[in-house]
Amino acid sequence: MLALAAMALSACGNDLSALKLTMASGVEKGVYNRLSMALADAWTEQLGIEHPQVVSTNGSVDNLGRLRTGQANVGFSQADAAEEAAGTPGQHKLYALARMHDDYLQVVVRADLKVNRLADLKGLRVSIGSSTSGVRLIADRLLKSAGISPDADLRVQHLDLNDASAAMLAGNLDAFIWSGGLPTAQVTQLAQSVKVTMLDLSDVLTKLRADFPVYGSAELPASAYNLPGQDEPITTLVVRNFLLVTDAMSDDAAEALVRGLIEAQPRLEAASLAARSIEIRSAIETTPIPLHPGALRYYRDVKV
Numbered sequence: 001m002l003a004l005a006a007m008a009l010s011a012c013g014n015d016l017s018a019l020k021l022t023m024a025s026g027v028e029k030g031v032y033n034r035l036s037m038a039l040a041d042a043w044t045e046q047l048g049i050e051h052p053q054v055v056s057t058n059g060s061v062d063n064l065g066r067l068r069t070g071q072a073n074v075g076f077s078q079a080d081a082a083e084e085a086a087g088t089p090g091q092h093k094l095y096a097l098a099r100m101h102d103d104y105l106q107v108v109v110r111a112d113l114k115v116n117r118l119a120d121l122k123g124l125r126v127s128i129g130s131s132t133s134g135v136r137l138i139a140d141r142l143l144k145s146a147g148i149s150p151d152a153d154l155r156v157q158h159l160d161l162n163d164a165s166a167a168m169l170a171g172n173l174d175a176f177i178w179s180g181g182l183p184t185a186q187v188t189q190l191a192q193s194v195k196v197t198m199l200d201l202s203d204v205l206t207k208l209r210a211d212f213p214v215y216g217s218a219e220l221p222a223s224a225y226n227l228p229g230q231d232e233p234i235t236t237l238v239v240r241n242f243l244l245v246t247d248a249m250s251d252d253a254a255e256a257l258v259r260g261l262i263e264a265q266p267r268l269e270a271a272s273l274a275a276r277s278i279e280i281r282s283a284i285e286t287t288p289i290p291l292h293p294g295a296l297r298y299y300r301d302v303k304v
Helices: 001-012 029-046 061-068 078-085 133-147 163-170 184-190 205-210 251-263 265-271 273-277 294-301
Strands: 022-026 053-055 074-078 092-108 125-127 154-159 174-182 194-200 217-220 234-246
Touching: 001 234, 001 251, 022 029, 022 061, 029 053, 029 074, 029 251, 029 265, 029 273, 053 125, 053 294, 061 074, 061 078, 061 092, 061 133, 061 234, 061 265, 074 078, 074 092, 074 133, 078 133, 078 184, 092 184, 092 217, 092 294, 125 133, 125 163, 133 174, 133 205, 133 234, 163 184, 174 273, 184 194, 205 217, 205 234, 234 251
Parallel strands: 022 053, 022 074, 125 154, 125 174
Antiparallel strands: 074 234, 092 174, 092 194, 092 234, 217 234
16 A cells, blocks of 8 residues: 555656556446546557556546545546535545546336336335445435435345346336436446336436536437337436545646546547547646646646
8 A cells, every 4th residue: 555655656757667556446347447547558659657456446536435445546527526525534635636438327217117216116126326425325315305214125235237237127126216427338238138218307306416516417318218118308417426545646647647538539539439538627626626737737737
């Protein structure tokens, strides 16, 4: 852990050759993971550094824990999980390099079930995300706002996206809650084998957003997945994603990483269509997590 911090701190000036990065990236083949691998390749070429180690994790909460304990020095997180982590004691302070894409909350349900709203999930087998994921955090908040107790009202499971997709394909799961970029590859693949639908959440979002202003709402377009029988957009919750470091990262290293990120946007979009929304003006919108001083220096230099 100390070695990670030392490497991040020692990289200064134009010489970044000593910079070694470990990236906390989320579930394998998920959007975080795809973007992390593309970024690792880009940074290696741009900065002449050793190829960053990309580590698969359980998602935002897991990533934040690794960042704050020095097990990783770059990681993705949803804004809600980052906000909660920043308010708790920890070894390192969180800083943002950039706002990335927005995640859409997706409540995926077998289409052969009579489920039209969130309350209809009662009594069913529902995955609400792995225990150390941002999905679990947002699912718990959503269900509580809707007056649903996961333990009392659902036959709840705690699966990551890959395991939830596999369980639904095997007939062992009725629904799962997922928060991710559009489109999410695993959901697209699942829909090719199992008839699924997405729930509209407009009836429960008002209270949730009043309780947690960090969330927004948006329409999830029907074209995202082209699900049979679902030809109209649905209203769902959105949450911003940040690329994070900590106070162990030097200003020079942080500035170089942000510059490389912005320059690599076409490459990121090729890795995941969620990266289409990454652009320099929106990248500074990381409240409630402050921008790293090195990142702020970059944005000021390019006059954002």
